[in-house]
Amino acid sequence: MVREFELPDVGEGVAEGELVSWLVAEGDAVSEDKPVAEVETDKALVEVPAPVDGTVRELHVEEGDIVPVGTVIISFDVEGEDSSPTEAGGDATSEDDVAEAPTEPDRAETGDPGATGADTESVAPPDDRVFAPPRVRRMAREQGIVLSTIQGSGPGGRITAADVQAATGGGAVDDPAQDQSRTPASASGGATSGPADSSDASASADTAAGASTDRATAASSPQHSETPARTESADRDTTLAAPATRRLAAEEDVDIDAVPATEERDGEAFVTPEAVREYADRQRRAQEADAEAVAAGEPVGTTGAGFAEGERERRESFRGVRKRIADAMVESKYSAPHVTHHDEVDVTELVAARSDLKPRAEERGIRLTYMPFIMKAVIAALKEHPEMNAVIDEENEEIVYRDYYNIGVATATDVGLMVPVVDDADRKGLLQLSSEMNELVQKARDRTIGPDELRGSTFTITNIGGIGGEYATPILNYPEAGILAVGEIKRKPRVVTDETGAESIEPRSVMTLSLSFDHRLIDGAVGAQFTNTVMEYLENPSLLLLE
Incomplete structure (x- = not known):
């Protein structure tokens, strides 16, 4: 029996995701809960598990595709059940089936669950089955090649792009993606024979693909001139690329819309990591040549250093995490009237306490920062001022007071x-808070954090001091009632009163606090009182032992 699997709702509010990479190939045996694909949503990079034990029948989408939730992405032949595909069914039959299998005596009935609308394959395909991935099928259609007439050279008789190219007489085909698919699936131990450019680990496959693409393009395009020392930018408005490729472009300080594409996806240019590296290398070499020319007093060209000649602006797709952040900011600012209360706190004793405990934490393999102390102080203040831990249920016109404390830690990542x-933070000690927080923050930066780990917070803390800031006006993580921004700890002169009442000016460690709150629920006096309580615990860290 054939089981079709739709892209699940992998997180609250997620409507679509980018299929970054396939972790299986057609014909692979899988077990239930084994990861079959990596999907990047507007919140995180998540692995999609197989829902059944069986064999991968067909991959319905390709790496780099943007897939709405509910779209069929993969189908399985369930183990121990009839896997005969339905290939007759009127509109359900794809044009590949019409071209490749005009006569087939063993066709299943139209109503059979195997009517998936495309040619299929199993672990041991019979002689009259065509074994080829979706990209090769599309390539064959574009070239007018009947796949059933080609002898596959890939593993298990799989038809590769090279086989299709050979069937056309050895010339390059129109789709420049063909050369990239020459990398056999067996080389990666489980990836499809389609492009393998969605992660840094596949750079070697991209190198071979990019090289063969360049040769094919040169052979099929007589008007193509030799690559100049300075590579001209592609000057596109839209570019498709895997997240790893975009990160590489950012690291190389390259505009990904300017990188010449080596293939296309659904009519849009698709850029591989190797293309980014090659473009960045050529730009560097061109700039070095310019520098040498300037030193020699020779004229230097002006194009290719940034924007293309005559280009004054560029456009990027506004989606993914950046779009989600924008939507959340707009919702927060237009829903809750924000007020921000500022103050500063003497944390000299806190600095000393953390210095004493830091070596002990390192002995246990934990990096102890100031954040766990701040979290404990905030939780103590939330218990004294429950309004700050509350939320407005606008639909039912009720205030919901929460007797649990899930603390969100705002984290800057390369995508926003x-x-x-950190769930139930009030039940955890300093070292456990530190360990869990460090792990979650790293997972967020690596884009491996799960959707469940990004929701459910009752109050948020953001550290602006990490980049040298003191004060801010943080925007609420709506629908929360409050968010606290902590600034950089700096040494400042302060008036200190001793036990006898004598005053003196001493250098002290001072940290700034910026508390934003929902003025519909929190009055200014409550906001100030909450801040004072946080300050009391930070000034006297020994009080945290009572929490």
Whole structure:
């Protein structure tokens, strides 16, 4: 029996995701809960598990595709059940089936669950089955090649892009993606024979693919001139690329819309990591040549250093995490009237306490920062001022007071701001808070954090001091009632009163606090009182032992 699997709702509010990479190939045996694909949503990079034990029948989408939730992405032949595909069914039959299998005596009935609308394959395909991935099928259609007439050279008789190219007479085909698919699936031990450019680990496959693409393009395009020392930018408005490729472009300080594409996906240019590296290398070499020319007093060209000649602006797709952040900011600012209360706190004793405990924490393999202390102080203040831990249920016109404390820690990542959540923080000690927080923050930065770890917070803390800031006006992580921004700890002169009442000016460690709150629920006096309580615990860290 054939089981079709739809892209699940992998997180609250997620409507679509980018299929970053396939972790299985057609014909692979899988077990239930084994990861079959990596999908990047507007919140995180998540692995999608197989829902059944069986064999991968067909991959319905390709790496790099943007897939709405509910779309069939993969189908399985369930183990121990009839896997005969339905290939007759009127509109359900794809044009590949019409071209490749005009006569087939063993066709299943139209109503059979195997009517998936495409040619299929199993672990041991019979002689009259065509064994080829979706990209090769599309390539064959574009070239007018009947796949059933080609002898596959890939593993298990799989038809590769090289086989299709050979069937056309050895010339390059129109789809420049063909050369990239020459990398056999067996080389990666489980990836499809489609492009393998969605992670840094596949750079070697991309190198071979990029090289063969360049040769094919040169052979099929007589008008193509030799690559100049300075590579011209592609000047596109839209570019498809895997997240790892975009990160590489950012690291190389390259505009990904300017990188010449080596293939296309659904009519849009698709850029591989190797293309980014090659473009960045050529730009560097061109700039070095310019520098040498300037030193020699020779004229230097002006194009290719940034924007293309005549280009004054560029466009990028507004989606993914950045779009989600924007939507959340707009919802927060337009829903809750924000007020921000500022103050500063003497944390000299806290600095000393943390210095004493830090070596002990390191002995246990834990990096102890100031954040766990701040979290404990905030929780103590939330218990004294429950309004700050409350939320407005606008639909029912009720205030919901929460007797649990899930603390969100705002984290800057290469794709934007994320808020990992430490659940039940009031029940955990300093070292456990530190360990869990460090792990969640790292997972957020690595884009491996799960959707469940990014929701459910009751209050958020954001550290602006890490980049040298003191004060801020943080925006609420709506619908929460409050968010606290902590600034950089600096040494400042302060008036200190001793036990006898004598005053003196001493250098002290001072940290700034910026508390934003929902003025519909929190009055200014409550906001100030909450801040004072936080300050009391930070000034006297020994009080945290009572929490």
